[in-house]
Amino acid sequence: xxxxxxxxxxxxxxxxxxxxxxxxxxxxxxxxxxxxxxxxxxxxxxxxxxxxxxxxxxxxxxxxxxxxxxxxxxxxxxxxxxxxxxxxxxxxxxxxxxxxxxxxxxxxxxxxxxxxxxxxxxxxxxxxxxxxxxxxxxxxxxxxxxxxxxxxxxxxxxxxxxxxxxxxxxxxxxxxxxxxxxxxxxxxxxxxxxxxxxxxxxxxxxxxxxxxxxxxxxxxxxxxxxxxxxxxxxxxxxxxxxxxxxxxxxxxxxxxxxxxxxxxxxxxxxxxxxxxxxxxxxxxx
Numbered sequence: 223x224x225x226x227x228x229x230x231x232x233x234x235x236x237x238x239x240x241x242x243x244x245x246x247x248x249x250x251x252x253x254x255x256x257x258x259x260x261x262x263x264x265x266x267x268x269x270x271x272x273x274x275x276x277x278x279x280x281x282x283x284x285x286x287x288x289x290x291x292x293x294x295x296x297x298x299x300x301x302x303x304x305x306x307x308x309x310x311x312x313x314x315x316x317x318x319x320x321x322x323x324x325x326x327x328x329x330x331x332x333x334x335x336x337x338x339x340x341x342x343x344x345x346x347x348x349x350x351x352x353x354x355x356x357x358x359x360x361x362x363x364x365x366x367x368x369x370x371x372x373x374x375x376x377x378x379x380x381x382x383x384x385x386x387x388x389x390x391x392x393x394x395x396x397x398x399x400x401x402x403x404x405x406x407x408x409x410x411x412x413x414x415x416x417x418x419x420x421x422x423x424x425x426x427x428x429x430x431x432x433x434x435x436x437x438x439x440x441x442x443x444x445x446x447x448x449x450x451x452x453x454x455x456x457x458x459x460x461x462x463x464x465x466x467x468x469x470x471x472x473x474x475x476x477x478x479x480x481x482x483x484x485x486x487x488x489x490x491x492x493x494x495x496x497x498x499x500x501x502x503x504x505x506x507x
Contacts, residue, residue, distance in 0.1 A: 224270040224277060224313070226320065231261050239276040240267060247303040258409060260402040265507065267301065268317050278304040278313035280321055283507035284329075286398050288389070289494075296491075297325045299334040300507045318347055331491030335506060336484040349486035354500035357475045358434070358464040359449065366454035368417040368426065373408050382408065382416065385425040385441040390502075392440055392448045395468040397505040404439075407504055412438065417455075422446055427504070428455050431464075438466035438504050466503035 230236040241251045255261050266282040281301040287294045299321065304313050326332060333352075336344055345351075371378040383401050390396045397403070408416055408427070415429045415438070424442035428435055435455050444451075448471070452463040469475065477498050487495065 224272050226317075227269050227271055229263070229266050230269055230276070231256055231265075231267075235274045236269065236271060236276055239271075239274060240269065240279065243276050243279065243303055243305055244301060246306075248301070252406075254409060255402075255406050258405070260405040260409070262402045264400055264402060268321055270313055270317065275305075277308045278317060280314065280317040281507070282321055282325060283403070285400065285501075285505055285507075287501075287505075288396050288398055290394055294330045295328075297321075297329045297332045298501075298505070298507055299332065302334075302340070314343070315346075322347060326488065332488040333491060333501075334486050336486055338484070341484060344486045348489060350489060350492060352485045352487045352492070352495055354480040354483055354485055355468075355477050355498035356464060356466075356480050356500055357469055357472060357477050358462055359452075359475045360461050361449055361453040361456045361463055363456040363458065363461065364450070364453040366419060367421045368419045368454050370414065371416045371418050371425070373413045373416055378416075378418075379405070379408075381418065382425055382441070388441055388443050390440050390467060391442065391444055392469050392471075393467045393502070394470045395499045395502070397502050400505070403507055404504055406507075407438075419454075422451060424451065426451065426455070427466075430460055433460060434462040434464045435460045436464050436466060436503075439502060468499040468502075472498075 230240055241253050244250050244252060252261060264284040268280050269276045270278040279301055280299055283298040283300055285296045285298045287296060302314060386401050386404060412427060415427050417426045422444055424440055424444055426440050427438040437452060448469065480500060
């Protein structure tokens with residue numbers, strides 16, 4: 223029998239083994255995130271161990287969402303992985319059952335994003351496929367005073383945290399009180415994509431992707447229209463803005479279903495999920 227353990231961030235040997243399994247499975251590591259102090263108790267790995275080795279995991283992510291002004295507590299499952307030589311022993315099933323036992327009555331719903339080879343696995347636990355929708359619009363490029371923040375600097379991390387606490391003024395479905403998860407992105411894959419404007423008193427996280435600009439999130443307080451802010455990041459080659467969050471105002475926007483995100487939700491989450499919305503991209507864990 224293998225040993226079940228919940229939360230391993232302070233156990234150096236198990237954390238190292240966990241990171242090795244994550245690197246081998248997803249090509250990601252949580253070590254820098256931990257060392258920088260951003261791995262909090264909102265991210266809870268449920269692991270099975272043999273000796274000092276993590277052989278399987280399902281992680282619980284506590285995600286607080288403001289949905290049309292209402293506070294919701296969701297649990298997002300992620301980092302589902304099993305060491306190759308331990309496949310076909312039902313370890314993921316064992317961990318899933320343990321997580322559901324602990325959390326299904328402690329939140330407003332449980333959800334996850336499945337990869338292609340697991341689409342038949344999660345319905346066994348009564349998860350139901352749900353659809354997300356993403357918004358985009360065209361703008362005329364403008365020039366402004368937004369400049370890139372060096373996210374290795376402590377002062378810029380503090381600046382981002384201050385603006386994060388103000389929330390996204392344009393979003394109707396936004397994550398709150400999870401700065402640690404935001405920094406998982408802003409210290410790694412999006413570290414070159416964080417911009418600040420003193421004039422507009424905003425921080426914008428945006429990335430150029432082919433012919434579009436992906437605006438992941440915006441933090442601060444403003445009455446300036448979203449289209450005007452987005453225009454400062456556009457150019458003649460990138461006139462289309464795609465949003466990584468659900469906007470409050472959608473008139474004039476194009477909305478498209480997100481086909482690549484395989485969202486599965488628990489039954490209680492289906493109530494109210496008929497709206498055209500998406501989980502913020504930076505809430506994915």
